[in-house]
Amino acid sequence: MPVSAASPAPAEEAHDLKDPAYLKIRDLIYHISGIYQPDEKLYLLASRCAQRMNTVHAKTPSEYLDHLTVRGNRDAELRMLLNEITIGETYMFRSVPQLDALRSVILPQIMQAKASMGFKRLRFWSAGCSTGEEPYTLAMFLLENQQLLNGWTFDILATDLNDRSLEAAKAGIYGEYALRNTTDALRKKYFTTHDAKRLQASDTLKSLVHFDRVNLSDDSKMTFLKGMDVIFCCNVLIYFDLNSKRKVVQHFHANLLPSGYLFLGHAESLFQVTDIFHLVHFPGTSAYWKPPIGYKGGSKP
Amino acid sequence: MNAESVETLRHKIRSIDSVPSMPVIIRPLLEMLQRPLEKLNVADVVNLISCDKSLAVQCVRMANSPLFPRLNEVENVRSAVVALGLQRVQSIVLGCSLNQIVPADKWVLEMSIFWRHSLGCALVSRKIATLIGYADPEKAYLAGLIHDVGILVNSMVCHEKFRRCLQLASSEKITLVEAEEKCLGFSHVLTGKILAEQWNLPQNLSRVIEYHHAVSDTETEALVCLVRLSDLICRVRDLGYGYYENIAVDLVNEPAWTALEAAYSGLKDMDGARLLLDVEASMDAIIKAVDDVFVTKN
Numbered sequence: 397m398p399v400s401a402a403s404p405a406p407a408e409e410a411h412d413l414k415d416p417a418y419l420k421i422r423d424l425i426y427h428i429s430g431i432y433q434p435d436e437k438l439y440l441l442a443s444r445c446a447q448r449m450n451t452v453h454a455k456t457p458s459e460y461l462d463h464l465t466v467r468g469n470r471d472a473e474l475r476m477l478l479n480e481i482t483i484g485e486t487y488m489f490r491s492v493p494q495l496d497a498l499r500s501v502i503l504p505q506i507m508q509a510k511a512s513m514g515f516k517r518l519r520f521w522s523a524g525c526s527t528g529e530e531p532y533t534l535a536m537f538l539l540e541n542q543q544l545l546n547g548w549t550f551d552i553l554a555t556d557l558n559d560r561s562l563e564a565a566k567a568g569i570y571g572e573y574a575l576r577n578t579t580d581a582l583r584k585k586y587f588t589t590h591d592a593k594r595l596q597a598s599d600t601l602k603s604l605v606h607f608d609r610v611n612l613s614d615d616s617k618m619t620f621l622k623g624m625d626v627i628f629c630c631n632v633l634i635y636f637d638l639n640s641k642r643k644v645v646q647h648f649h650a651n652l653l654p655s656g657y658l659f660l661g662h663a664e665s666l667f668q669v670t671d672i673f674h675l676v677h678f679p680g681t682s683a684y685w686k687p688p689i690g691y692k693g694g695s696k697p
Numbered sequence: 698m699n700a701e702s703v704e705t706l707r708h709k710i711r712s713i714d715s716v717p718s719m720p721v722i723i724r725p726l727l728e729m730l731q732r733p734l735e736k737l738n739v740a741d742v743v744n745l746i747s748c749d750k751s752l753a754v755q756c757v758r759m760a761n762s763p764l765f766p767r768l769n770e771v772e773n774v775r776s777a778v779v780a781l782g783l784q785r786v787q788s789i790v791l792g793c794s795l796n797q798i799v800p801a802d803k804w805v806l807e808m809s810i811f812w813r814h815s816l817g818c819a820l821v822s823r824k825i826a827t828l829i830g831y832a833d834p835e836k837a838y839l840a841g842l843i844h845d846v847g848i849l850v851n852s853m854v855c856h857e858k859f860r861r862c863l864q865l866a867s868s869e870k871i872t873l874v875e876a877e878e879k880c881l882g883f884s885h886v887l888t889g890k891i892l893a894e895q896w897n898l899p900q901n902l903s904r905v906i907e908y909h910h911a912v913s914d915t916e917t918e919a920l921v922c923l924v925r926l927s928d929l930i931c932r933v934r935d936l937g938y939g940y941y942e943n944i945a946v947d948l949v950n951e952p953a954w955t956a957l958e959a960a961y962s963g964l965k966d967m968d969g970a971r972l973l974l975d976v977e978a979s980m981d982a983i984i985k986a987v988d989d990v991f992v993t994k995n
Contacts, residue, residue, distance in 0.1 A: 426971075432970070432971050432974050434974050434975045434977070434978030434979075435975070435978065436978035436979060436981065436982065437978050496941065497945075500870065500941070500943040501943055501944070501945045502945075505945075663974060664970075665968065665970030665971060665974075666970070667968045667969075667970055667971065674947050674949065674950070675947070675948070675949070675969050675970060676945050676946065676947045677929075677930070677933040677934075677945070677946040677947075677948065677969075677973060678933055678944070678945055678946075679932070679933050679934075679935070679937070679941055679942060679944070680933070680934070680935060682933075682970060682973060685947070
């Protein structure tokens with residue numbers, strides 16, 4: 397079971413989950429952003445709404461629904477709510493099931509296909525890397541799985557639109573929250589002490605990740621980023637409207653080599669956005685797969 | 698497997714009927730499952746369940762699980778039958794009876810893991826059935842619940858060897874069926890089918906037990922396909938057999954999906970990502986129901 401995004405709401409009882417407005421807000425968010433909150437997790441949604449309702453002085457969920465749908469600043473408010481929903485989403489080793497899937501199925505599959513063409517290099521892209529937790533996790537994972545790589549080399553591209561996030565990512569200084577899921581052994585191996593409360597990514601680790609500023613809506617730049625094997629784009633597309641999202645996903649499809657994989661955030665989906673990818677399920681996680689040319693379907697292992 | 702060894706196996710499985718832990722109500726219950734619903738009445742079912750006190754308690758607990766949404770709390774067998782309907786109650790009772798058959802020291806796959814998988818499959822089968830407009834979602838529930846009954850049979854009739862199968866499966870990260878074929882020469886699919894015949898389970902349930910790992914053509918009946926898909930879904934959402942399987946499931950390209958799609962156009966519009974998140978979110982309720990109902994605390 398993946399780690400839950402955040403601790404349960406402090407005052408679960410306080411929200412009347414039977415209020416149909418919550419279901420409407422849930423469906424609205426799913427429709428707009430692709431983030432889905434199952435019935436059992438509605439209390440989380442309710443507590444995130446509560447934060448925003450406080451700020452905008454909405455007294456009931458249905459009044460807040462108005463803020464999200466009919467008020468003039470609805471787009472801005474939706475963005476604020478999405479921020480609340482995805483808050484705390486990034487820390488090192490946030491999604492272990494994704495790494496397990498890479499190790500058990502995805503990388504062996506990709507390496508087999510590429511080896512037959514004489515390639516011995518893997519390319520990863522963390523699109524929307526924020527403050528760098530995701531690409532550094534990937535780097536540690538790959539270093540720790542040398543026997544799997546068996547002489548192959550790799551590079552990791554990490555991009556974000558936000559300059560400040562990128563600066564922080566390059567500095568590689570992390571506190572307890574970001575490292576909550578990182579074992580002591582890995583901390584010792586890949587980090588040095590920065591100050592009393594924080595650790596700094598080692599030069600080895602930093603040298604493996606190439607950071608760059610990329611706007612995912614910038615077609616000219618997107619066309620340029622070719623030959624990817626696996627793209628991670630977690631909780632980024634949620635802020636795009638349907639058309640821009642389609643465009644970005646089309647780009648990802650073109651950026652990936654045949655048989656490459658796209659990972660999205662845990663509760664994110666591309667349903668009704670595109671069907672050029674195949675949704676593939678692994679233990680504890682799902683990913684979007686780009687079938688090779690001429691793929692006729694049929695079941696995989 | 699040759700005919701002779703199947704015969705030996707059949708003989709061993711026959712002995713299950715005389716284990717001391719066999720609940721007395723199982724025979725009449727199995728007989729009831731044969732009858733069409735309109736020939737059943739509430740009183741018969743209530744009387745039958747009331748014969749076995751612990752079963753009656755489990756039944757009421759299960760009826761109160763959030764997995765079976767209803768208006769009021771259920772306090773006794775009669776209200777459970779009324780609130781849930783005969784078909785659901787039959788499923789619950791059959792599940793609880795199957796649980797009693799296996800003596801505590803015979804479980805190979807942990808009891809709670811087995812029931813989480815079975816209950817998970819039951820719920821997912823029912824959910825997909827409802828989503829696509831399959832005529833009898835409760836039948837899909839029952840089929841999901843008992844599809845792996847062969848695992849119980851294996852635990853009892855080839856206990857040690859079956860334990861080794863599970864060890865092999867978890868160390869090699871392969872499917873249980875593969876491991877069984879390697880160590881035993883047959884799998885829970887065969888032993889389950891033999892038990893289904895012995896118990897005269899309805900034909901369609903028997904076929905689910907026999908074919909849920911072998912859907913290869915598009916002619917396969919819907920019930921088998923439903924259980925096949927939910928089995929796969931549960932195994933990639935922590936409701937599998939308790940170990941990490943190296944699997945990648947592309948539902949849309951499963952033969953079971955293709956077969957279902959031919960008969961149910963609703964499948965095309967099913968949101969796979971959302972379904973999986975729903976399954977994941979119902980995990981806690983499933984664990985709780987299994988702990989409340991199946992895991993014996995004595």
